[in-house]
Amino acid sequence: MWIYEKKLQFPAWVEGCDLNIAKLLFAQYGGPDSELSAGLRYITQRYNMPIPEAKAILTDIGTEELAHWEIIGTLIYKIVDRATPEEMIKAGMGPHYIQHGRDLYPHDAAGVPWTAAYIQAIEDPITNLHENMAAEQKARTTYEHLINSTKDRGVIETLSFLREREVVHFQRFGEALRLVQEYQERMKHYK
């Protein structure tokens, strides 16, 4: 089970009211390579992992992704909280304002709603772990695009933290992949 802790993983902050970056941040809230996709993908894939190391890493990284989802939500909330509807409409957030007001909603930067079609679980642990490693790289690249799109020091600092986490996750999934391959190699000899 899960339990909520009344704190963020990182002290997310924003300097000003960059509504353009708020709109783009939805890429990581409800886009294909978003924190939501990452979290649900890993937590969904863990059930048939053959070794305890892999069950643990999928559970723990999946959980951490949901904490990152909360950080992205916090950044958007903090920016939009300071804006008027007119400002939102002027910054290209009109469609979001009309349909969701200042609430968050899992859609991407262009307003496309999140779908489970973004993620896969196909039982083969080698295949699943490769998908996860690719997902971490895609998220890292998305963060780099986002960091290049704002001058807000708070947003940049917070996104830099999240970008580094993708690098660490990629590393841990790579280790899990190697451990699974070694396990499968060992099992062959017992047949």
Place this chain on the structure above:
Amino acid sequence: MKIDKERLAMLKEIMALDFSALELNLYLDTHPRDQRALALHNEYDRKLKELKGIYESKYDFLTHKNISECPWEWIKDPWPWEIDYEMGGK
């Protein structure tokens, strides 16, 4: 939402310690026999438990798993997304 300086400093220290413990947790998932990492994890975990206890008795619950006075203390503002973290990690 602004919270008092002392509380914010303690909260940020808890967040930093918790992050260190989590980073070691992930590392240990794939290196379960690394004794140095394990010792470090256990040290952070001990410090974290102590600091969380102080924070919870002084300011606010971090989880609902606490003994509360009336009214139910868990619902107290501010929630994590509302807090002004004042320049974040600095």
